[in-house]
Structure formats: C-alpha cells, structure tokens
Amino acid sequence: MTVNLKAPLKKNIINVPGFRFFTFGARIKLKNIKNDIVIVELGKKxxxxxxxxxxxxxxxxxxxxxxxxxxxDPRLFIINSGNANAGxxxxxxxxxxxxNIELGRYFSLDPNLILPFSTGVILQNLPVERIKDSFKSNLTKIKYGSNWIDAAKSIMTTDTVPKAVSKKFNLGKYEITCTGIAKGSGMIHPNMATMLGFIFLDAKISKTLLKDLVRYVADRSFNLISVDGDxxxxxSFVISTSNDADNPVITKKDKMYIKLRHNVLEIAKDLAEKIVRDGEGATKFVEIEVKNAKNLSESKIIGKAIxxxxxxxxxxxxxxxxxxxxxxxxxxxxxxxxxxSDIDLYLNNNIVVKNGMLSKRYSEKKAIEAMKSKEFKLSVDLKRGKEVATxxxxxxxxxxxxxxxxYRT
Amino acid sequence: MTVNLKAPLKKNIINVPGFRFFTFGARIKLKNIKNDIVIVELGKKxxxxxxxxxxxxxxxxxxxxxxxxxxxDPRLFIINSGNANAGxxxxxxxxxxxxNIELGRYFSLDPNLILPFSTGVILQNLPVERIKDSFKSNLTKIKYGSNWIDAAKSIMTTDTVPKAVSKKFNLGKYEITCTGIAKGSGMIHPNMATMLGFIFLDAKISKTLLKDLVRYVADRSFNLISVDGDxxxxxSFVISTSNDADNPVITKKDKMYIKLRHNVLEIAKDLAEKIVRDGEGATKFVEIEVKNAKNLSESKIIGKAIxxxxxxxxxxxxxxxxxxxxxxxxxxxxxxxxxxSDIDLYLNNNIVVKNGMLSKRYSEKKAIEAMKSKEFKLSVDLKRGKEVATxxxxxxxxxxxxxxxxYRT
Structure with a gap:
C-alpha cells in the first residue's frame, strides 16, 4: 500500500563521480535470497x-x-539489511x-575507516560467519553495480518500493551531481527497525560546512516525517562528497553554499516524502503545515502532536x-x-476553524470531500511569529x- | 468491548452524608432521551x-x-453529558x-458558588434554551436520586458501563464514608471528550490538605492511565468533603491524613482502572510497571512512552x-x-530481557502464552533508583x- 509512489526509473538515477558500489547476498535472514549487503567505496578525497x-x-x-x-573520513560503507544488530x-x-576487520583485509584498509550500517530484526546477533563467507565469494572479484537503484533495493526491509533520487545542478559554472538513496516505511514491521538515508555528491566543501549541511538538511527533511511517531x-542519515567537482572549495556560508544546501535539501525532502508515501498501511498522504510560529521548534512540536x-x-x-x-x-x-483563541485551521487552503472556533464558512460536505482524496493539506496558523514547518x-x-x-499470528 | 469489567452493584454504592444529587434529561443531544444532567448539592460545611x-x-x-x-467553596455542581462546550x-x-445564573435562581444561590462540568461533542454550542427548559420541568419539585450509580449513568458518553466505587473505613474510632463516580473510555468517540471523576467523602480536613490530597491522588491514579495518549x-477530577464525619479536623500530614489519603487513592485507582478496562476497542488490559527509577517523573515518562x-x-x-x-x-x-545496558524486562514476573539483551531464560512460547491472556503485566527495571510507577x-x-x-462513514 503506497500513496502515489512508484519505483524510480533507471534513466533518472545517475552515478556520482568518486563513488562506486556493489551489492551481494549474505543470507543475513536465512530465508532471504535477495542481495542484503551493499558496499560503497568512497574516493580518497x-x-x-x-x-x-x-x-x-x-x-x-x-x-x-x-x-x-x-x-x-571513511573510505568504505557496509550496509546490511535483515538484521539491525540492536539490543x-x-x-x-x-x-x-x-x-570491519575482515572487510579491511580485503581492501587493505584500516577497519576504522569503514562505517557499518544495519537495518532489520532487533535483539538478534549478526550472523558473522555467514557474512564472512559471503565476502569470500564476492570480494575477490568485485562486480560493481551500474545503477544505484540496485543499492536502494538491497537495503530495503519492509519497503515496498526502492527509494532513489538524482539531480544535477550548477554552482556558478560548475556542474554538481547528487544522488540519494533511502529506506524506511515507519519503524514498522515486527522487530524491524530503521530509516537509512545516504546522499552522495561531488561538490568541493569544507568538512565543517558538510557537518552543518547534514544537520540542516536532516532537520528539514527526515526529521519532519512521521509514520507512527517512533x-x-x-x-542514520549520511552525506558524503567525493570532492571531485571543479568548483572552488566552499568554506563559508556564501551564496554558493546556500544554493548547494537548497539542492541537497530538495533531494532529502524527496527521499523523506517517499518514505511517508510507502508508510505502513498508509492510505492517505497528509501535509501538516504549522505557520506563523514563534520558532521552528514550536511549529514542529505542534505538527508532530497532530x-x-x-x-x-x-x-x-x-x-x-x-x-x-x-x-x-x-x-x-x-x-x-x-x-x-488565536488559532485558525485550513483544509486545502479553505478555512475551517477561525480563532479556535468553527468558521462560519465551514462546510462539512466540502471538508469530507477534501479528505476523501488520497492527499490533502492541513494548515495551522498560530499567528504569533514567522516560522513555518511542514x-x-x-x-x-x-x-x-x-x-x-x-506478523506472528 | 470491556476487559473484565462489570457495572457496580447497587448495594455496594453508598450515600455520603452531606451530599445529595438528582438527575434528569435535557436532550442536550437532540436524539438522546437518557438523563444527561446531574446536579449535586453540597452541604454548607x-x-x-x-x-x-x-x-x-x-x-x-x-x-x-x-x-x-x-x-x-461551591454549593452546587452541574454536570452535563452530550456537549463539551469546548472550542x-x-x-x-x-x-x-x-x-449558572438560571440555576442560581432556583436555589437562591450566588452563581459563583456553582461549578459546571461538561462532556461530549466539541465545537458545538451548548443548547442553553433546552437546558433552561429542563430546569423548569425538573427543579420546581426535586426528586433526589437514591443511588449514585444513576449519577454515574447520566454522565456517560461512550462509556459502556457506569463507573462507581464506595468504601467505608475508620480514621481512629471515626467511620468515614467515601463514594466516587467517573466517566471516560479514552478521549475517544469522534468529537467526544473527557474524563470526569468525582469523589465525595465526609472526613473533616483543612482546605490546604484537601488541595494537597486531590493533586497527590490524581498523580497516582487518573494521571497513570492511558488509552490513546490524548x-x-x-x-476534571474533584474531591469534595462534607465535613460531616466526627473525626477531629485533619490539619497536618499525620498518620490520620496518610490513612485517609491511602483510602481515597484506592477509590481513585479503582475508578481509573475501570476507565481503562472500558477503553475504546480494548481487548487487553496491561499494567506497565517501571521500577527502580531515579524519580517518579522518569518512571512515568518511560511507562507512558511504552x-x-x-x-x-x-x-x-x-x-x-x-x-x-x-x-x-x-x-x-x-x-x-x-x-x-542496565535495563531488564519482565513479563508477568518472568525475565525476558536482561541488561538490554534477550535473556537466556527467555521462552517465546511462554511469552506468547502470557500475552494471550486478557490481562498481563510488563515490568521495566531501570536499576538506578527506588521510585516506581505503574x-x-x-x-x-x-x-x-x-x-x-x-463514526461518520
């Protein structure tokens, strides 16, 4: 059950210079025959x-x-689905x-340069031996993936659709490439966990600003979605840049940074929205906008309370x-x-509550009509500031x- | 759908000296023919x-x-069901x-000595004229109620069972009578609201301690239940005493106060439990105990999070x-x-999680068996203090x- 969500088209998902991935199966869940491990190689810069x-x-x-x-900075990610290695x-x-140590051997890499990510069953130990065995069969002659949709597929658990988004944009005269993949549909399926999001790009940017970027973007994308409040x-949400693009290094919060941030945020919001549209048992996709708040925090608190x-x-x-x-x-x-007594409510831009009371313009028939749609928007006007969150x-x-x-019955 | 909950027996609900009530119908919801107004008269002391x-x-x-x-101190309560007079x-x-003014006329009473309580539909105006009309028909010759279960019935909205509890106990050689009624089954039925609880007793106690009592008792009874977190x-939760008993006035937190508090808390906990057992769509009644917490607040936070x-x-x-x-x-x-990594979990006193990991003694079969029962208990041991909340x-x-x-479809 998804709400207006389709799998991405291969032609729309592009490789980002400086990153390679490959994927294979380790039967982390014994019954599974799908690929459940993705390894991402990150360039030296x-x-x-x-x-x-x-x-x-x-x-x-x-x-x-x-x-x-x-x-x-890490040189390798290993992402597995099927087991969360939690609890x-x-x-x-x-x-x-x-x-990490075993993987480091194959790549002659310090294990501390490898970041692990896991998603799947909680309270069960990782099947270390099966994973090691899968390395033997797959790491001596690596078959690199050609499309990141395959990586997105390998990290799925209860997702019904792989989630990947790509974008090219310019910073001045320099072209930047950005591709993101994500998984999650609530913290959901019995004992299953995790939202994972990865965005890869090639823009040159200082580490300090990259850290700023990941927080800024997470707060305005993945932190604004809720399927069941858990x-x-x-x-985990990760942004990696290969630094392979030709732009001069971004070191200040200048116009170029703002433009980069805007574009990366677009990708993240798109991925986050896909997670909601693939939410468990979802039959409706609802935008809850809380506007004219004193600050971002209170608009989020109210939006999430609803x-x-x-x-x-x-x-x-x-x-x-x-x-x-x-x-x-x-x-x-x-x-x-x-x-x-200041609060107004709007349903698809039609006022329904005025100053905390039913609006005189309210029509129940029209309101039902609006909510019968698979998608609608609810706006809360707090009339006490200028901030907004959706x-x-x-x-x-x-x-x-x-x-x-x-699940078990 | 209730979980092991039956209506109280008339013989078990007793009148408290110093209080009288009567109940009648005002058709607050036009379709309703049940009694939807309760008036409680409180003695002069x-x-x-x-x-x-x-x-x-x-x-x-x-x-x-x-x-x-x-x-x-108020001399009259008016409680209506069917309309919450909210929004x-x-x-x-x-x-x-x-x-209140109209009611004051019938009783030659300052309207400020009347406390109103409402429960029912939100965002609709109170049908003032119908209520006034019902006064005309019912207040010229009052028929006092003989059993508080009738009062409990009149304040019901989506409750499936009236909720009333009585108890007699001694403070030293003095007998105290205490009767409580309540309504609520979650904040529940479309547009319906409200948990209402009233406890009437006759013990002599200072106003300061009565205020302390109501807060203490609410925090340990009605504030520890949750059907849907709303x-x-x-x-509203109210404690009124007629001061008609013979005990010397309780003015300190002495033994007598502690005993009174204990008994009133028992009544309140019993009423609160009945609300949960009558919870919307409830098929299970679950006690969540959080023990060995640093303070009461954190045990409540964790209990409610679960x-x-x-x-x-x-x-x-x-x-x-x-x-x-x-x-x-x-x-x-x-x-x-x-x-x-300190946390242990118990299901009906059998350990299932030890130090944040699956206990070696865990048996899934036994755990399923325990949870198949209509009632079970989950305990969380935080091992960091001495407080407990359930x-x-x-x-x-x-x-x-x-x-x-x-509701509407």
Whole structure:
C-alpha cells in the first residue's frame, strides 16, 4: 500500500563521480535470497558527515559508525539489511568490529575507516560467519553495480518500493551531481527497525560546512516525517562528497553554499516524502503545515502532536473532518502561553476553524470531500511569529494494525 | 468491548452524608432521551478541591469552574453529558455563566458558588434554551436520586458501563464514608471528550490538605492511565468533603491524613482502572510497571512512552512478545543518561530481557502464552533508583480503528 509512489526509473538515477558500489547476498535472514549487503567505496578525497538516531537504545553499528567518524573520513560503507544488530550489547559491537576487520583485509584498509550500517530484526546477533563467507565469494572479484537503484533495493526491509533520487545542478559554472538513496516505511514491521538515508555528491566543501549541511538538511527533511511517531534504534542519515567537482572549495556560508544546501535539501525532502508515501498501511498522504510560529521548534512540536495522535490519524483514514481532535492535539502539545483563541485551521487552503472556533464558512460536505482524496493539506496558523514547518504523515488504517499485529499470528 | 469489567452493584454504592444529587434529561443531544444532567448539592460545611486538564484547548466550563473555585467553596455542581462546550470561545463561557445564573435562581444561590462540568461533542454550542427548559420541568419539585450509580449513568458518553466505587473505613474510632463516580473510555468517540471523576467523602480536613490530597491522588491514579495518549479538553477530577464525619479536623500530614489519603487513592485507582478496562476497542488490559527509577517523573515518562507507542499497542493486540519495540519505545523516551545496558524486562514476573539483551531464560512460547491472556503485566527495571510507577493501558485493536474511524462513514 503506497500513496502515489512508484519505483524510480533507471534513466533518472545517475552515478556520482568518486563513488562506486556493489551489492551481494549474505543470507543475513536465512530465508532471504535477495542481495542484503551493499558496499560503497568512497574516493580518497571524499568527506563524510552524518546524524544518527537519538534513541537511547541505539544499535551497535550506530555506536561504531559514530566512533569511527570522529577521526578520519571513511573510505568504505557496509550496509546490511535483515538484521539491525540492536539490543545485542557488547557482543553486537564486537561483531560489527569483526566484520570491519575482515572487510579491511580485503581492501587493505584500516577497519576504522569503514562505517557499518544495519537495518532489520532487533535483539538478534549478526550472523558473522555467514557474512564472512559471503565476502569470500564476492570480494575477490568485485562486480560493481551500474545503477544505484540496485543499492536502494538491497537495503530495503519492509519497503515496498526502492527509494532513489538524482539531480544535477550548477554552482556558478560548475556542474554538481547528487544522488540519494533511502529506506524506511515507519519503524514498522515486527522487530524491524530503521530509516537509512545516504546522499552522495561531488561538490568541493569544507568538512565543517558538510557537518552543518547534514544537520540542516536532516532537520528539514527526515526529521519532519512521521509514520507512527517512533524513532528507531538504527536511524542514520549520511552525506558524503567525493570532492571531485571543479568548483572552488566552499568554506563559508556564501551564496554558493546556500544554493548547494537548497539542492541537497530538495533531494532529502524527496527521499523523506517517499518514505511517508510507502508508510505502513498508509492510505492517505497528509501535509501538516504549522505557520506563523514563534520558532521552528514550536511549529514542529505542534505538527508532530497532530501527526502522532491516533485519534487524528484514524479520522484521516475515515475522511472525517474531526476538527475537535485536531484542536485537542494542538492543546496537548503543551506549548507555553499558546493562546488557542488565536488559532485558525485550513483544509486545502479553505478555512475551517477561525480563532479556535468553527468558521462560519465551514462546510462539512466540502471538508469530507477534501479528505476523501488520497492527499490533502492541513494548515495551522498560530499567528504569533514567522516560522513555518511542514510535517508529512499518513493515516492510521486497519492495514496498519494488520501489518503490525498479524506478523506472528 | 470491556476487559473484565462489570457495572457496580447497587448495594455496594453508598450515600455520603452531606451530599445529595438528582438527575434528569435535557436532550442536550437532540436524539438522546437518557438523563444527561446531574446536579449535586453540597452541604454548607463542605469543601472542594480539584485538578483540571492541562490541555491548552480547555473547555469553557473548565475555565469557569477553575475561576469559581478560587473564591468560596461551591454549593452546587452541574454536570452535563452530550456537549463539551469546548472550542466555543467567549460565547461558551457566557453560555456556561447563563446556566449558572438560571440555576442560581432556583436555589437562591450566588452563581459563583456553582461549578459546571461538561462532556461530549466539541465545537458545538451548548443548547442553553433546552437546558433552561429542563430546569423548569425538573427543579420546581426535586426528586433526589437514591443511588449514585444513576449519577454515574447520566454522565456517560461512550462509556459502556457506569463507573462507581464506595468504601467505608475508620480514621481512629471515626467511620468515614467515601463514594466516587467517573466517566471516560479514552478521549475517544469522534468529537467526544473527557474524563470526569468525582469523589465525595465526609472526613473533616483543612482546605490546604484537601488541595494537597486531590493533586497527590490524581498523580497516582487518573494521571497513570492511558488509552490513546490524548488528554481531553474537559478532563476534571474533584474531591469534595462534607465535613460531616466526627473525626477531629485533619490539619497536618499525620498518620490520620496518610490513612485517609491511602483510602481515597484506592477509590481513585479503582475508578481509573475501570476507565481503562472500558477503553475504546480494548481487548487487553496491561499494567506497565517501571521500577527502580531515579524519580517518579522518569518512571512515568518511560511507562507512558511504552503505553502510547502504536507499535507496542498493536503487538499487545496480537499477543506478540515484540520486545524490540518495547526497548525502542524506552529508548525513545529520551531520558538523560539512561543506560540501556542496565535495563531488564519482565513479563508477568518472568525475565525476558536482561541488561538490554534477550535473556537466556527467555521462552517465546511462554511469552506468547502470557500475552494471550486478557490481562498481563510488563515490568521495566531501570536499576538506578527506588521510585516506581505503574501505568495502566490497553492494546490497539481493529476495533479501536473502527470506533474512531467509522463514526461518520
């Protein structure tokens, strides 16, 4: 069940100079025969910055990747699906290190220059021996992938569609190439975890600004989506640049940086939106805009309070313009000094609540009509500032309960 | 759908000296023919303390009741079901005041000595004229109620069972009588709101301690339940004492106070538990105990993070011991310095997770067996302090989605 989402076309996904990948199967889940490992090689000039889950129960690969990122820029990523290596304690960290050491041997590389990413079942140990065996069969003669869609496919778990986006744009006279892949459809399938997002580009940029970029972009893309309000143990978002483009190195927050940031953000937002459209049991895609807020933080808090309310989400599912639930969710967000008698609500740009009360222009018939569509937009006007945030979310359907409840039964 | 919950027996619900009530119908919802108004008369020596919803979108009657409580102790409550008088702005407050003025005329009472409580549809104006008409027919010759179960019935909205509890206990040689009624089954049925709880007793106690009592009891009863994580616009919990018992006035936090508090808390916990057992679409009743926490606050935060996770709740529904989801919900609670490698989980006192990893003693078969029961207990041991809190919650079933989605369709 996806909401207006199709797999990307091969011709639209382009290779970024300075990066190569290959993918193979290690039967991480014994039954699986699909490719479940992706290895990404990063050029020698490449730089990487990342943000990781804030879940305190964060997985072993997250801890190791964070640690390895502190020193030198990585030269290799290994991403596996099927097992999250989360809730595995010290053994989980040792397992991830073993894989890095083994992989380092094949590439004559310091294991600390390898970043691991895992997604899949929680509370199970990584099948280290099977992964090592798969290295034997696949790393002596590497078959490089030709299209990143194959990488996107290999990192899928409960996703129904691979997620990849590419873009070329200019910084002055210099052409920049950027490709992103992602996976996730909520923190979802029983014991499954993780949103993973990777963006590769070739623009020359200082490490300090790359770190700024990854945070800025994450906050305005992946951190603005919500399927079920749960942050997984393995969530990771990474931006790597090969520094292979011809532009002069960006070292300041100048026009060139702003333009780069804008374009990378477009890619990230597109990937994030695809995750929501592939959300578990989603039958609706809903944009929740919270505008004229004092600051970005309060617009996010209110947007997520609405997006995460089961009562609001079931009303979305039923195409029921249940405005009381939306107002109540806003009231529950517990913002200091929020004056609810200032609040207006719009459904697809038609006013439905004015100053905290039903608008005189409200038509229930029209509201139901609007919500019957697979996609609609809800706007909250707080009238107390200038900031705006848009949260993307889904409804809560029978299918959601089914997917999440019927796995074992 | 209730989980092991039956209506109270008439013989078990007793009148508290100093309080009288009567109930009648005002057709607040035009279609309704049931009694939807309860009026409670409080004796001249009575004292009242209350806590109200923290939802910023709080209803007109809540604003007025809060205001009236600031000055003198109230002599009358008027509680209506069918309309919450929420999201009605200034007109809502004026409507509530009109009702109080009219009611004051019949009782020769200052309207400020009347506390209004409303529960029902949001965003609709109170039918003031119909309520006034009902006064004409019912207040000239009052027929007092004989059993508080009738009062409990009149305040029901989506509740399937009236909720009332009584208890007699001794403070030294003095007998105290205490009866409580409540309504609520989540913030639930489309546009319906509200948990209301009232406890009446006759113990002599100072106003200062009564205020302390209501907060203490609310925090350990009604504030520890969660059906869908939403706090309604009208939630109110009130304790009134007639001061008619013979005990010497309690003015200190002495043994007598502690004993009184214990007994009142028992009543409140019982009422709160009934609300959960009558929770929307509930097929399971789950106790989530969080123990050995640094403080009460963090045990509540973790308990509610688990209780409010849709992923955890659907797993409860499916009798699926999905421990990864529970650990992830704990990790998401974002407690500072929480060390997840300290955490143990128990299912009905059997260890399932030890130090953040699957316990060696874990048996999936036994865990499924335990969760197949209509009631089970989950314990989280944080091993970092001495505080404990137990959150009562339900699962998230197809029926929940149905109840909340199919109202208008």
């Amino acid at each position: 490449s730089k990487t910055a990342a943000v990781f889950t804030k879940n305190k129960f964060c997985a072993a690969p997250v801890l190791l990747a964070k640690d390895n990122l502190k020193s030198n 595995t304690g010290q053994k989980g960290i040792e397992d991830a290190k073993k894989i 942050t997984s143990t393995n969530d 997006a995460n309310s089961p009562l609001v989400k079931t009303a979305f599912f039923a195409s029921d313009p249940n405005l009381g639930r939306i107002l109540s969710a806003i009231g529950n967000a517990q913002l200091t000094d929020l004056d609810v 949260i993307l979310t889904t409804d809560l359907s029978y299918e959601y309960v089914k997917i999440n409840a019927e | 009575s004292k009242t303390a209350a806590v109200f919803t923290k939802n910023k979108f709080c209803a007109a009657p809540v604003l007025l009741a809060k205001d009236n409580l600031k000055s003198n 009605t702005g200034q007109k809502g407050i004026e409507d509530a005041k009109k009702i 706090t309604s616009t009208n939630d 209780a409010n996770s849709p992923l955890v709740k659907t797993a409860f529904f499916a009798s699926d011991p999905n421990l990864g989801r529970i650990l992830s919900a704990i990790g998401n609670a974002q407690l500072t310095d929480l060390d997840v 959150i009562l919650t339900t699962d998230l079933s197809y029926e929940y989605v149905k109840i909340n989605a199919e």
